[in-house]
Amino acid sequence: MSKKQRQMALGAMMYFPAGEHISSWRHPESDAAGLMDFNYYKHIAQTAExxxxxxxxxxxxxxxxxxxESGVAQSNSIxxxxxxxxxxxxxxxxxxxLAATVSTTYNEPYHIARKLATxxxxxxxxxxxxxxTSQTDEEARNFGLEQHPQHKDRYGRAREFVDVTQGLWDSWDDDALLFDKARGNFADPSKLHTLHHKSANFAVRGPLNVSRPPQGYPVLIQAGASEAGKELAxxxxxxVFAPGSAFGPFGTVEDGKALYDDxxxxxxxxxxSRDDLKILPGVLPIIGRTEEEAKERLDAxxxxxxxxxGLDLLSHYLGRDISNYPLDEPLPYVPQLEGFNQSKSNxxxxxQLLEREALTIRQLYKRVNSRGIAGTPTQIADQLEAWFLAGAADGFNVMFPHLPGGLDDFVDLVVPELQRRGLYRLDYTGATLRDHLGLKRPESRYANVQSQTKR
Amino acid sequence: MSKKQRQMALGAMMYFPAGEHISSWRHPESDAAGLMDFNYYKHIAQTAExxxxxxxxxxxxxxxxxxxESGVAQSNSIxxxxxxxxxxxxxxxxxxxLAATVSTTYNEPYHIARKLATxxxxxxxxxxxxxxTSQTDEEARNFGLEQHPQHKDRYGRAREFVDVTQGLWDSWDDDALLFDKARGNFADPSKLHTLHHKSANFAVRGPLNVSRPPQGYPVLIQAGASEAGKELAxxxxxxVFAPGSAFGPFGTVEDGKALYDDxxxxxxxxxxSRDDLKILPGVLPIIGRTEEEAKERLDAxxxxxxxxxGLDLLSHYLGRDISNYPLDEPLPYVPQLEGFNQSKSNxxxxxQLLEREALTIRQLYKRVNSRGIAGTPTQIADQLEAWFLAGAADGFNVMFPHLPGGLDDFVDLVVPELQRRGLYRLDYTGATLRDHLGLKRPESRYANVQSQTKR
Structure with missing residues (x-):
C-alpha cells in the first residue's frame, strides 16, 4: 500500500433509526423496540468508529x-x-x-450556531x-405556518442562514479568550465581533455566547441534487451526499462522474478549489457470503x-394520492417538476425511472423502495473502488438495510477488504472531522481585517 | 435514622460555568480554561451524582x-x-x-418538546x-426583535408554551407503540393524538415524532419570585428554586416560610396538592474547616x-447606568418596579435591601454581589436543617462559589453530615428525577378520554 494513495471517505448513514428503509424496523435482526434507548445508538456509533x-x-x-394511515400504523415514525x-x-x-440534518426553514440561526458550536x-x-430546507406542509404546520415555503424562498433563506451562522461562529477570534485570573481579564474585547445582520429573513445582532468552534466551522454538508441544491453545494x-443513490440500483459510473464533475x-x-468539497454518493450494500445469499437478503x-x-410512500413522493389508480397500469399522468414543492430530487x-422504462404503478413503487446493491464483500468493494478510481466519488455515504446488523456486516467484511486494497485508512490519523476528510480549517471572516489593523 | 423521616432534595446549580459569581472564573481553584471542555462538566456531574x-x-x-465593556473583558460570557x-x-x-434553563420567549414549542422528550x-x-421568559433586549436582538417583549406578554406566552409542549408530549399514548414485526404494525393509530393548537402565540399541529417521555413529562421547574412567577409556579x-437566596445573606427562616406558604x-x-411542588431555596455555602477560615474564604x-x-452589574440589574453617580452616596433616585422589563425578582x-438599610452605591453593589453563607460543615448543615424542619423548604438548590472545588467540598463535608442526621438519602432509591423528588408521573391528557372510549 502506497502512502500517497488517495483514500476514500466513508459516512455511516442513519436515515430511519432502524435502517435505510421505511420498513427496516421489521427486519428480523432490527432492534425496533430499542429506538429510543441510548444503548442502541451507542452500539451503532461505536461500531462505526x-x-x-x-x-x-x-x-x-x-x-x-x-x-x-399507513405512515402511523406501519412506518417508523419516531x-x-x-x-x-x-x-x-x-x-x-x-x-x-458526528453529523446531523438540521433545517434552515424552521430554526433560528442563533440557536443552531450555538448548538453546533457546542x-x-x-x-x-x-x-x-x-x-x-425541509420538505413538507406537515412540518410547516408544526411551526406556525399553513404551507411549506416555496423552493426558491427556502434556498434563499438557507444561503443566508448559513452566512449568519458562520458570522456567529466568528464572533470570538480564536485567541480572544485570555483567562487571565491575575489581571481579571477573561477576554480581549477587541477580538469580539458583533454581527449586526439585518434582512427580510433575519435580524441577528450577535455575538454568539460560545467561543469559536475547534474546527472554525463545523463541516457543512449538503444533499440536494436540484439545480439550486447543486449551486448551494x-x-x-x-x-455532498446522495446524488446517484436514492432510488433503484446504484446507477452507472458514468452518471456518477457526470454529476461529480457538474x-x-x-x-x-x-x-x-475542487478539493474543498468531498462528494460522497450514497450506497446501500446488502452483503452476503455468496452472491446468491446477498440477492436473497435483498429480496427479503x-x-x-x-x-x-409502499403505494402511500409513492403518493407522497409524487405529491398526489395515486392509491385509486389501477396497480398494474402505468401512472395515468406525467408528474411535473415545475412548481413541485417537496423533494425535487426524489x-x-x-x-428518470419512468423515462427509461414503462413501469406500472406496482413496479414503480417497488423500484422506488428498492435501493440496495447486493453482493459479496469483494463485489461491493469492487463497485466502490470502480467509482472511486474513476473520479465519480471522493468516498461514500453508506446506508444500511437494517441496524445494527447491516453496519456490523459492513465493518467486519467490507472495510477490511477496502483496507487491504489500500483504499481506506487503517486507523484515524487526525482528531477532527476536518482532519478525517482532509478539509482545511476555515479562517474567521475577520482574520484579514485584524491583521490589517495590527500592521 | 427513621425510615419515615422526610428527606430533603438537593439540586447542584451551575449558574456561570465556573460557579455562582460573575467572577468565579478568577478563583484560584477554578478551571477557567476548561469551560468549553467536556471533561470539566463530566467531573462536575459525576461528583454531584x-x-x-x-x-x-x-x-x-x-x-x-x-x-x-467589563461584561466582555471581565465576566464569564461564554x-x-x-x-x-x-x-x-x-x-x-x-x-x-439533568435540568436546564430553556426560554419560552425565543423558542418554538415543537423543538423544545422534542429535545426535552429525547x-x-x-x-x-x-x-x-x-x-x-428571558430578561434582556440583547436576547431579543438575537432573535429578530428590537426589544424584549413585555412581562405580561411573556408570561402569557410561557403558560401557553408549557401547555402546547405538554400536549405534544402526550401525542403518543404510553402503549401506542407495538413494534409488531410479524403483522407489520409499528404503532396503533388510535393511540396517536394530533394537537391542532391555534392561538395568537402559536399554531402547532403536532403530533410529536418522539414517543411519550419515560417520566410522562420532564420535571417542570420555575424560578420567578414575581407575582406572575408565583402564580405560574x-x-x-x-x-421552585431561588426565592430567598439570590442576594445577600440567606435570609431568615421566617421570610423563607412566608414565601413557601404563599x-x-x-x-x-x-x-x-402541596406535595406536587417542591420548593428549593437557593443557598451558596462557603465551607471552611473553622468559622474563621470560612469567613476568609467568603471575603476572598x-x-x-x-x-x-460590580458597578456595571448593578447598573444592569437596575436597568440604568449608575456608574457616574458618586460611589459613596446613596442612589439618587428610587428604582420603580412598575413597568420594569428585566428581572423583577432581582x-x-x-x-428590599434599600428599604432595610441606607446603603451607598459602593455598599449596594458589594451586597448585591455577595450571596454566600460562610460556615463549618456543621454550621451549614444546621442552617439547612433549620429551614427544612421549619417548613420553609423541601430541600435546597445549592450554588457554589467556584467549580469544581466548591462542589467537591459540599459533597465531601456537608453531604455526610446531612446523611448522619437522617435528613438526606444515603443512596438513590429510584431511577428517574421524579423518583428522586417524590413526584408523581403525570397521566396523559388523553388518558381519561381513552378509558371512557374503551368502556
Missing part, C-alpha cells in the same frame, strides 16, 4: 408522517432529536465525526451539519414494506 | 452580556448550549437528574426543564469582582 468511518450521519425530519442524540454519542466516542467543542472538533458545502465544475466561480428486505405503505429520480 | 444530588441544574441565557451539554452528561451518569428518553427519565411548576397556598385553586470570593464590573431584592 471501530470501522474508522469519517462520520456517523443522522438524518432528521420535523413531523410525524401521518398523511396516510426518532430522537439530532443534537440531543449526537452530543450523547460524543461522550461515548472519541474520533468519529457540539464541536464538547466533541473536540467532530461536528458536521447537513443543511436542509458548489458555493458553500464541504460534503458540481465540482461550478466551484471555481465561487473561488473554491424489499418484501418488508407492505403494499399499502421526483427527478422517479421521472 | 456521587453526592446523591437529585439533579444537576444548568442555567442559561441567550446572549453575550456586552452592554458594558457557556455551552444546555441540551448539547446535558445529553452528553446523560451518557456519563446514570442516576442524577433527553428524557436517552437519560432514562432524568430530564428537567427550568421554564423562563402554583399552577404548573413541580420545583406559593403552596395558591396551589389548591389549581386542584393541586467577594474580592474577585473588580469594582467596575430588582425586588435590591429594593
Amino acid at each position: 471501530r470501522g474508522k468511518f469519517d462520520m456517523f450521519f443522522y438524518a432528521d425530519e420535523l413531523y410525524v408522517w401521518d398523511r396516510f 426518532r430522537p432529536e439530532p443534537f440531543t442524540l449526537l452530543s450523547a454519542l460524543a461522550a461515548v466516542t472519541s474520533r468519529i465525526g 457540539l464541536d467543542h464538547l466533541s473536540g472538533g467532530r461536528a458536521g451539519w447537513n443543511i436542509v 458548489a458555493a458553500s458545502a464541504e460534503v 458540481i465540482k465544475d461550478r466551484m471555481a466561480k465561487y473561488g473554491r 428486505v424489499n418484501e418488508l414494506t407492505p403494499e399499502r405503505l 421526483l427527478t429520480r422517479i421521472l | 456521587r453526592g446523591k444530588f437529585d439533579m444537576f441544574f444548568y442555567a442559561d441565557e441567550l446572549y453575550v452580556w456586552d452592554r458594558f 457557556r455551552p448550549e444546555p441540551f448539547t451539554l446535558l445529553s452528553a452528561l446523560a451518557a456519563v451518569t446514570s442516576r442524577i437528574g 433527553l428524557d428518553h436517552l437519560s432514562g427519565g432524568r430530564a428537567g426543564w427550568n421554564i423562563v 402554583a399552577a404548573s411548576a413541580e420545583v 406559593i403552596k397556598d395558591r396551589m389548591a385553586k389549581y386542584g393541586r 470570593v467577594n474580592e474577585l469582582t473588580p469594582e467596575r464590573l 430588582l425586588t431584592r435590591i429594593l
Whole structure:
C-alpha cells in the first residue's frame, strides 16, 4: 500500500433509526423496540468508529408522517432529536465525526450556531451539519405556518442562514479568550465581533455566547441534487451526499462522474478549489457470503414494506394520492417538476425511472423502495473502488438495510477488504472531522481585517 | 435514622460555568480554561451524582452580556448550549437528574418538546426543564426583535408554551407503540393524538415524532419570585428554586416560610396538592474547616469582582447606568418596579435591601454581589436543617462559589453530615428525577378520554 494513495471517505448513514428503509424496523435482526434507548445508538456509533468511518450521519425530519394511515400504523415514525442524540454519542466516542440534518426553514440561526458550536467543542472538533430546507406542509404546520415555503424562498433563506451562522461562529477570534485570573481579564474585547445582520429573513445582532468552534466551522454538508441544491453545494458545502443513490440500483459510473464533475465544475466561480468539497454518493450494500445469499437478503428486505405503505410512500413522493389508480397500469399522468414543492430530487429520480422504462404503478413503487446493491464483500468493494478510481466519488455515504446488523456486516467484511486494497485508512490519523476528510480549517471572516489593523 | 423521616432534595446549580459569581472564573481553584471542555462538566456531574444530588441544574441565557465593556473583558460570557451539554452528561451518569434553563420567549414549542422528550428518553427519565421568559433586549436582538417583549406578554406566552409542549408530549399514548414485526404494525393509530393548537402565540399541529417521555413529562421547574412567577409556579411548576437566596445573606427562616406558604397556598385553586411542588431555596455555602477560615474564604470570593464590573452589574440589574453617580452616596433616585422589563425578582431584592438599610452605591453593589453563607460543615448543615424542619423548604438548590472545588467540598463535608442526621438519602432509591423528588408521573391528557372510549 502506497502512502500517497488517495483514500476514500466513508459516512455511516442513519436515515430511519432502524435502517435505510421505511420498513427496516421489521427486519428480523432490527432492534425496533430499542429506538429510543441510548444503548442502541451507542452500539451503532461505536461500531462505526471501530470501522474508522469519517462520520456517523443522522438524518432528521420535523413531523410525524401521518398523511396516510399507513405512515402511523406501519412506518417508523419516531426518532430522537439530532443534537440531543449526537452530543450523547460524543461522550461515548472519541474520533468519529458526528453529523446531523438540521433545517434552515424552521430554526433560528442563533440557536443552531450555538448548538453546533457546542457540539464541536464538547466533541473536540467532530461536528458536521447537513443543511436542509425541509420538505413538507406537515412540518410547516408544526411551526406556525399553513404551507411549506416555496423552493426558491427556502434556498434563499438557507444561503443566508448559513452566512449568519458562520458570522456567529466568528464572533470570538480564536485567541480572544485570555483567562487571565491575575489581571481579571477573561477576554480581549477587541477580538469580539458583533454581527449586526439585518434582512427580510433575519435580524441577528450577535455575538454568539460560545467561543469559536475547534474546527472554525463545523463541516457543512449538503444533499440536494436540484439545480439550486447543486449551486448551494458548489458555493458553500464541504460534503455532498446522495446524488446517484436514492432510488433503484446504484446507477452507472458514468452518471456518477457526470454529476461529480457538474458540481465540482461550478466551484471555481465561487473561488473554491475542487478539493474543498468531498462528494460522497450514497450506497446501500446488502452483503452476503455468496452472491446468491446477498440477492436473497435483498429480496427479503424489499418484501418488508407492505403494499399499502409502499403505494402511500409513492403518493407522497409524487405529491398526489395515486392509491385509486389501477396497480398494474402505468401512472395515468406525467408528474411535473415545475412548481413541485417537496423533494425535487426524489421526483427527478422517479421521472428518470419512468423515462427509461414503462413501469406500472406496482413496479414503480417497488423500484422506488428498492435501493440496495447486493453482493459479496469483494463485489461491493469492487463497485466502490470502480467509482472511486474513476473520479465519480471522493468516498461514500453508506446506508444500511437494517441496524445494527447491516453496519456490523459492513465493518467486519467490507472495510477490511477496502483496507487491504489500500483504499481506506487503517486507523484515524487526525482528531477532527476536518482532519478525517482532509478539509482545511476555515479562517474567521475577520482574520484579514485584524491583521490589517495590527500592521 | 427513621425510615419515615422526610428527606430533603438537593439540586447542584451551575449558574456561570465556573460557579455562582460573575467572577468565579478568577478563583484560584477554578478551571477557567476548561469551560468549553467536556471533561470539566463530566467531573462536575459525576461528583454531584456521587453526592446523591437529585439533579444537576444548568442555567442559561441567550446572549453575550456586552452592554458594558467589563461584561466582555471581565465576566464569564461564554457557556455551552444546555441540551448539547446535558445529553452528553446523560451518557456519563446514570442516576442524577439533568435540568436546564430553556426560554419560552425565543423558542418554538415543537423543538423544545422534542429535545426535552429525547433527553428524557436517552437519560432514562432524568430530564428537567427550568421554564423562563428571558430578561434582556440583547436576547431579543438575537432573535429578530428590537426589544424584549413585555412581562405580561411573556408570561402569557410561557403558560401557553408549557401547555402546547405538554400536549405534544402526550401525542403518543404510553402503549401506542407495538413494534409488531410479524403483522407489520409499528404503532396503533388510535393511540396517536394530533394537537391542532391555534392561538395568537402559536399554531402547532403536532403530533410529536418522539414517543411519550419515560417520566410522562420532564420535571417542570420555575424560578420567578414575581407575582406572575408565583402564580405560574402554583399552577404548573413541580420545583421552585431561588426565592430567598439570590442576594445577600440567606435570609431568615421566617421570610423563607412566608414565601413557601404563599406559593403552596395558591396551589389548591389549581386542584393541586402541596406535595406536587417542591420548593428549593437557593443557598451558596462557603465551607471552611473553622468559622474563621470560612469567613476568609467568603471575603476572598467577594474580592474577585473588580469594582467596575460590580458597578456595571448593578447598573444592569437596575436597568440604568449608575456608574457616574458618586460611589459613596446613596442612589439618587428610587428604582420603580412598575413597568420594569428585566428581572423583577432581582430588582425586588435590591429594593428590599434599600428599604432595610441606607446603603451607598459602593455598599449596594458589594451586597448585591455577595450571596454566600460562610460556615463549618456543621454550621451549614444546621442552617439547612433549620429551614427544612421549619417548613420553609423541601430541600435546597445549592450554588457554589467556584467549580469544581466548591462542589467537591459540599459533597465531601456537608453531604455526610446531612446523611448522619437522617435528613438526606444515603443512596438513590429510584431511577428517574421524579423518583428522586417524590413526584408523581403525570397521566396523559388523553388518558381519561381513552378509558371512557374503551368502556
